[in-house]
Amino acid sequence: MRRSQLFLPTLKETPSEAKIVSHRLMLRAGLVRQSAAGIYTWLPAGYRVLRKIEQIVREEQDRAGAQEVLMPTIQSAEVWRKSGRYDDYGKEMLRIVDRHDREMLFGPTAEEVITDIVANEINSYRDLPKNLYNIQWKFRDEVRPRFGVMRGREFLMKDNYSFDLDYESARHSYNKMFIAYLRTYARMGLQAIPMAADTGPIGGDLSHEFIILAETGESAVFCDKALLELPPPGDEVDYSADLQSTVETWSDHYAATDEMHDPEKCPIDADQLVTARGIEVGHIFYFGTKYSEPLGAVVQGPDGQQVTLEMGSYGIGVSRLVGAIIEASHDDAGIIWPEAVAPWLVGLINLKVGDAECDAACEKIYADLQAAGVEVIYDDRDVRAGGKFADMDLVGIPWQLTVGPRGVKDGKVEVKRRSADEKSEIALDALGAWIAERAAL
RNA sequence: CGGGAAGUAGCUCAGCCUGGUAGAGCACUACGUUCGGGACGUAGGGGCCGGAGGUUCAAAUCCUCUCUUCCCGACCA
Numbered sequence: 001m002r003r004s005q006l007f008l009p010t011l012k013e014t015p016s017e018a019k020i021v022s023h024r025l026m027l028r029a030g031l032v033r034q035s036a037a038g039i040y041t042w043l044p045a046g047y048r049v050l051r052k053i054e055q056i057v058r059e060e061q062d063r064a065g066a067q068e069v070l071m072p073t074i075q076s077a078e079v080w081r082k083s084g085r086y087d088d089y090g091k092e093m094l095r096i097v098d099r100h101d102r103e104m105l106f107g108p109t110a111e112e113v114i115t116d117i118v119a120n121e122i123n124s125y126r127d128l129p130k131n132l133y134n135i136q137w138k139f140r141d142e143v144r145p146r147f148g149v150m151r152g153r154e155f156l157m158k159d160n161y162s163f164d165l166d167y168e169s170a171r172h173s174y175n176k177m178f179i180a181y182l183r184t185y186a187r188m189g190l191q192a193i194p195m196a197a198d199t200g201p202i203g204g205d206l207s208h209e210f211i212i213l214a215e216t217g218e219s220a221v222f223c224d225k226a227l228l229e230l231p232p233p234g235d236e237v238d239y240s241a242d243l244q245s246t247v248e249t250w251s252d253h254y255a256a257t258d259e260m261h262d263p264e265k266c267p268i269d270a271d272q273l274v275t276a277r278g279i280e281v282g283h284i285f286y287f288g289t290k291y292s293e294p295l296g297a298v299v300q301g302p303d304g305q306q307v308t309l310e311m312g313s314y315g316i317g318v319s320r321l322v323g324a325i326i327e328a329s330h331d332d333a334g335i336i337w338p339e340a341v342a343p344w345l346v347g348l349i350n351l352k353v354g355d356a357e358c359d360a361a362c363e364k365i366y367a368d369l370q371a372a373g374v375e376v377i378y379d380d381r382d383v384r385a386g387g388k389f390a391d392m393d394l395v396g397i398p399w400q401l402t403v404g405p406r407g408v409k410d411g412k413v414e415v416k417r418r419s420a421d422e423k424s425e426i427a428l429d430a431l432g433a434w435i436a437e438r439a440a441l
Numbered sequence: 442c443g444g445g446a447a448g449u450a451g452c453u454c455a456g457c458c459u460g461g462u463a464g465a466g467c468a469c470u471a472c473g474u475u476c477g478g479g480a481c482g483u484a485g486g487g488g489c490c491g492g493a494g495g496u497u498c499a500a501a502u503c504c505u506c507u508c509u510u511c512c513c514g515a516c517c518a
Contacts, residue, residue, distance in 0.1 A: 012467065012479065013453050017511055037510065091442090092517080109518085142517070143442065157518055209518095283518060317518035351477060386478040393478090404477055414477090
């Protein structure tokens with residue numbers, strides 16, 4: 001993408017309404033614009049990041065055997081009455097009346113909708129287990145939206161729902177998601193800590209939150225240092241095998257947020273205890289028959305008996321992750337995107353637009369990058385060098401190639417790695433190999 | 442939902458106390474000088490001062506109501 005053509009409105013100054021760093025940088029780097037309290041428009045660069053995160057989530061869900069569906073944003077009040085949550089959910093649920101005076105709502109979650117589908121369509125134990133997910137916009141009318149996209153009212157969430165015949169099987173479904181979540185966050189360059197959690201209003205008796213560490217996180221986190229040293233499950237993970245012991249290697253380590261943490265009773269020695277701050281980016285629950293019972297999700301078992309399905313639900317805040325990653329990865333100059341989620345992997349800076357040699361070199365590099373399938377943003381604007389450097393750092397492009405008259409004369413370009421702030425020179429004729437390396441990322 | 446703050450140009454803000462023809466910097470347009478880490482000069486464009494009432498000869502400024510946004514706390518992917 002040529003920067004001159006791109007809609008990427010970066011700001012030198014910080015809009016006054018943004019107080020936390022990720023929100024400020026998202027506005028400054030031209031990722032989003034606010035439309036109303038807790039409601040955002042995603043601009044091209046921000047939307048690219050959002051889609052990349054979404055795609056990683058999708059791939060790991062698919063790998064773990066979940067199947068993607070797409071449920072509506074607008075739901076009927078009817079199923080929510082069956083589960084009893086229409087009245088319980090309170091003002092966080094945005095209620096809507098249609099032209100026929102039917103009560104509708106903008107879905108804050110989808111247990112009711114999916115359970116209703118499963119209740120209607122699945123009648124035999126032979127069709128189990130099932131795990132269905134969707135990545136869809138949710139709306140929760142938060143009293144106080146804040147922190148930009150981290151606590152918006154409208155947010156993109158991956159939510160899925162597992163349906164099993166018995167506890168044993170449901171536990172396996174839960175474990176699969178536990179592993180899939182660890183992998184998902186690791187692929188985004190995040191260190192995620194699973195933490196035993198309160199089940200809250202969703203109910204149930206088995207639940208973990210996934211917290212990523214960031215200095216600016218909203219809650220204090222205490223955990224066993226060993227947890228931070230565990231390698232995330234690799235590509236070899238076999239989701240059909242028993243995962244209990246793998247899950248336990250993670251869940252057996254101490255981890256607690258400040259409201260659960262009691263220094264008096266903490267089982268970890270002080271020198272082994274990590275105190276940090278974190279942001280919740282996922283939450284998984286097992287809750288048995290809480291929804292399947294009232295919504296009639298029942299199948300006939302092998303012995304001919306009717307069995308009420310065992311359910312779990314699993315959520316990842318996709319739009320929240322955009323902010324969370326920035327909280328975890330930035331510096332004074334701007335965002336430092338992990339390569340896997342960067343809007344563009346490579347930034348190409350033409351220091352002297354209009355100079356025949358610079359232009360020619362850049363056009364060649366730009367074409368080569370594109371031909372290799374490397375996502376590149378080419379700053380071909382006729383503006384001063386400082387502005388281009390500042391923009392690339394602000395937007396957080398992981399690899400930056402600088403082409404200027406001085407270097408071109410020597411047949412060299414400068415390579416900068418954003419995350420390390422290290423620069424080196426590379427010969428123009430060695431760029432082919434460098435590009436091939438980027439293409440392999 | 443309790444407590445607090447703020448709405449003036451795209452952004453950051455001054456002006457308001459003490460009423461009298463709406464300002465600065467950045468951004469934008471044109472021209473010129475510049476040009477390897479957010480240059481400079483000259484000339485421009487851009488505002489129903491959040492909205493509605495009221496007071497007054499006169500309201501960005503004073504009063505009332507209202508809308509919006511932000512912050513702190515309780516609650517949450």
